[in-house]
Amino acid sequence: MNVKTLCLGFLAMREATGYEIKKEFEEGFFSHFIEASYGSIYPALNQLAAQALVTVREEEQEGKPDKKVYAITEAGRAVLGKWIAVVPARDRYKSEFLFEMMLQQYLSREHVVMAVETQLAHLRSELENIKHCRGKCVDPGMLSGGPDFVLGYGETVLTAAVSYLELKLVELGVPQAPSVAAE
Amino acid sequence: MNVKTLCLGFLAMREATGYEIKKEFEEGFFSHFIEASYGSIYPALNQLAAQALVTVREEEQEGKPDKKVYAITEAGRAVLGKWIAVVPARDRYKSEFLFEMMLQQYLSREHVVMAVETQLAHLRSELENIKHCRGKCVDPGMLSGGPDFVLGYGETVLTAAVSYLELKLVELGVPQAPSVAAE
DNA sequence: GCCGATATATATCCGTTCGACATATATCGG
DNA sequence: CCGATATATGTCGAACGGATATATATCGGC
Structure with missing residues (x-):
C-alpha cells in the first residue's frame, strides 16, 4: 500500500x-x-x-x-x-524499545527504567490522542463504522500495553506509576 | 536504529x-x-x-x-x-488492515469480513509463534530478563487485539469464531 | 524591541531500505 | 520428472524517510 x-x-x-x-x-x-x-x-x-x-x-x-x-x-x-479491495498485508511493527529490552544485559538498570518510562509516556500520549479524536468524531455526519472501529482497536491494544508496562515497572522496583503527567 | x-x-x-x-x-x-x-x-x-x-x-x-x-x-x-543506549524512538506501526477498515464504506461487507478474518489469522499465527519461542527459551542459559519481557509484551498486545476482533466479528453477524485452524 | 522558536506551506535531495530478481544446488512430494 | 521449497549470497531499481531550503507571520521571553 x-x-x-x-x-x-x-x-x-x-x-x-x-x-x-x-x-x-x-x-x-x-x-x-x-x-x-x-x-x-x-x-x-x-x-x-x-x-x-x-x-x-x-x-x-x-x-x-x-x-x-x-x-x-x-x-x-x-x-x-x-x-x-485487496487482502490486507501483515501489519508492520518496529520497536526500538523492545529491541533495547531484548538486549537489557548491555544496558544499565537506570537506562532500562528510563526506556520503560519513555515507552509508557509514548503510549499514554497516543491514548490521549485517541480520546481527542473520538471527541471530534461525534458531531459531523462522519462515516460512523470506520473511525469507531479503528479507534477502538487502537485503544484496546494501547491499554493492554500500558497495563503490562505498569506491572513491569513495579517488578523493577520503581515506586509508583508517576501519573499521566510524567511526559 | x-x-x-x-x-x-x-x-x-x-x-x-x-x-x-x-x-x-x-x-x-x-x-x-x-x-x-x-x-x-x-x-x-x-x-x-x-x-x-x-x-x-x-x-x-x-x-x-x-x-x-x-x-x-x-x-x-x-x-x-x-x-x-539511546532514548528509544516511538514505535512505528503501519497497518493496511486498519486503513481498509477506516474506509469501510468503499468496500463490500464480504470484503470487510474477509479482512477481519485475515487479520485474526495473522494475529493468531504470531501468538502461536510466541508460544513456540517461549518453548525454545527455557533450557539454554539464555539471558532470562530480555526475551521473557519482550515475549510477554507481544503476547499481551496480540491477545487484546484478538479479543477485540472476535467481538467485532460477532457484531458483524459472523456465526462463530472459526477456531484456530482457519488460516 | 528584538531574537529565537513555532506554525503554515511547498519542495527537493541524499541516503537507507524494500521487494524482486539472479544464481546455484539439493530434496521432497505429486 | 517437474515444480515447489529450502539453503545461501548477492545486486538492482524504485520507494521512502529525514533533513534541509525557502518564505512569512506570530508569539513569548528577556
Missing part, C-alpha cells in the same frame, strides 16, 4: 493540502497506523493530479504561504475502491 | 549467517518488532566486518551452498552498548 493510495484514501474523507495530510498522519485518525513523509506525500499528490484522480485548487492567503487544496474526483473514488 | 545495529544486536546473542538472521527476523524472538530485507542485511554485515565489529568464517557445506558465519568481537560488544 503505497503513499499514493494513502493520500487518495485521506482525500476521500475531506479535501486537504499536502501539509494538512502530513499533520493528520501524525495527529489525526490515521496517526496510529499510517506514516508518510513530505518527501513521499508531495510527489504522490502531483502524480494523483496528473492522473486526474484529484483536482488542485490554488488558494492565496494573507500572512501565510499560498496553498494547494487537493480534492478527490469521481474517477479517484472509483480507483480507490479498487486499490484498497 | 539502522540495520547495522540490528544485525550486531542479533549477533550479540549467537553467531549466524545472513540467511539465518533474516529467518530469525521473520520467525524468531525478534520477529514481532524487527524487519529487514536481504538488500540491507548483507551490505550491513559487510560493513560490520570491515569495521572489525564482527568476524567472518567461511564454511563449505556438502549439498548446500557455502556459508559465511558472522560472530561478534569484543569491539563489537563495546560499540553495541553505545549504539543501543
Whole structure:
C-alpha cells in the first residue's frame, strides 16, 4: 500500500493540502497506523493530479504561504475502491524499545527504567490522542463504522500495553506509576 | 536504529549467517518488532566486518551452498552498548488492515469480513509463534530478563487485539469464531 | 524591541531500505 | 520428472524517510 493510495484514501474523507495530510498522519485518525513523509506525500499528490484522480485548487492567503487544496474526483473514488479491495498485508511493527529490552544485559538498570518510562509516556500520549479524536468524531455526519472501529482497536491494544508496562515497572522496583503527567 | 545495529544486536546473542538472521527476523524472538530485507542485511554485515565489529568464517557445506558465519568481537560488544543506549524512538506501526477498515464504506461487507478474518489469522499465527519461542527459551542459559519481557509484551498486545476482533466479528453477524485452524 | 522558536506551506535531495530478481544446488512430494 | 521449497549470497531499481531550503507571520521571553 503505497503513499499514493494513502493520500487518495485521506482525500476521500475531506479535501486537504499536502501539509494538512502530513499533520493528520501524525495527529489525526490515521496517526496510529499510517506514516508518510513530505518527501513521499508531495510527489504522490502531483502524480494523483496528473492522473486526474484529484483536482488542485490554488488558494492565496494573507500572512501565510499560498496553498494547494487537493480534492478527490469521481474517477479517484472509483480507483480507490479498487486499490484498497485487496487482502490486507501483515501489519508492520518496529520497536526500538523492545529491541533495547531484548538486549537489557548491555544496558544499565537506570537506562532500562528510563526506556520503560519513555515507552509508557509514548503510549499514554497516543491514548490521549485517541480520546481527542473520538471527541471530534461525534458531531459531523462522519462515516460512523470506520473511525469507531479503528479507534477502538487502537485503544484496546494501547491499554493492554500500558497495563503490562505498569506491572513491569513495579517488578523493577520503581515506586509508583508517576501519573499521566510524567511526559 | 539502522540495520547495522540490528544485525550486531542479533549477533550479540549467537553467531549466524545472513540467511539465518533474516529467518530469525521473520520467525524468531525478534520477529514481532524487527524487519529487514536481504538488500540491507548483507551490505550491513559487510560493513560490520570491515569495521572489525564482527568476524567472518567461511564454511563449505556438502549439498548446500557455502556459508559465511558472522560472530561478534569484543569491539563489537563495546560499540553495541553505545549504539543501543539511546532514548528509544516511538514505535512505528503501519497497518493496511486498519486503513481498509477506516474506509469501510468503499468496500463490500464480504470484503470487510474477509479482512477481519485475515487479520485474526495473522494475529493468531504470531501468538502461536510466541508460544513456540517461549518453548525454545527455557533450557539454554539464555539471558532470562530480555526475551521473557519482550515475549510477554507481544503476547499481551496480540491477545487484546484478538479479543477485540472476535467481538467485532460477532457484531458483524459472523456465526462463530472459526477456531484456530482457519488460516 | 528584538531574537529565537513555532506554525503554515511547498519542495527537493541524499541516503537507507524494500521487494524482486539472479544464481546455484539439493530434496521432497505429486 | 517437474515444480515447489529450502539453503545461501548477492545486486538492482524504485520507494521512502529525514533533513534541509525557502518564505512569512506570530508569539513569548528577556
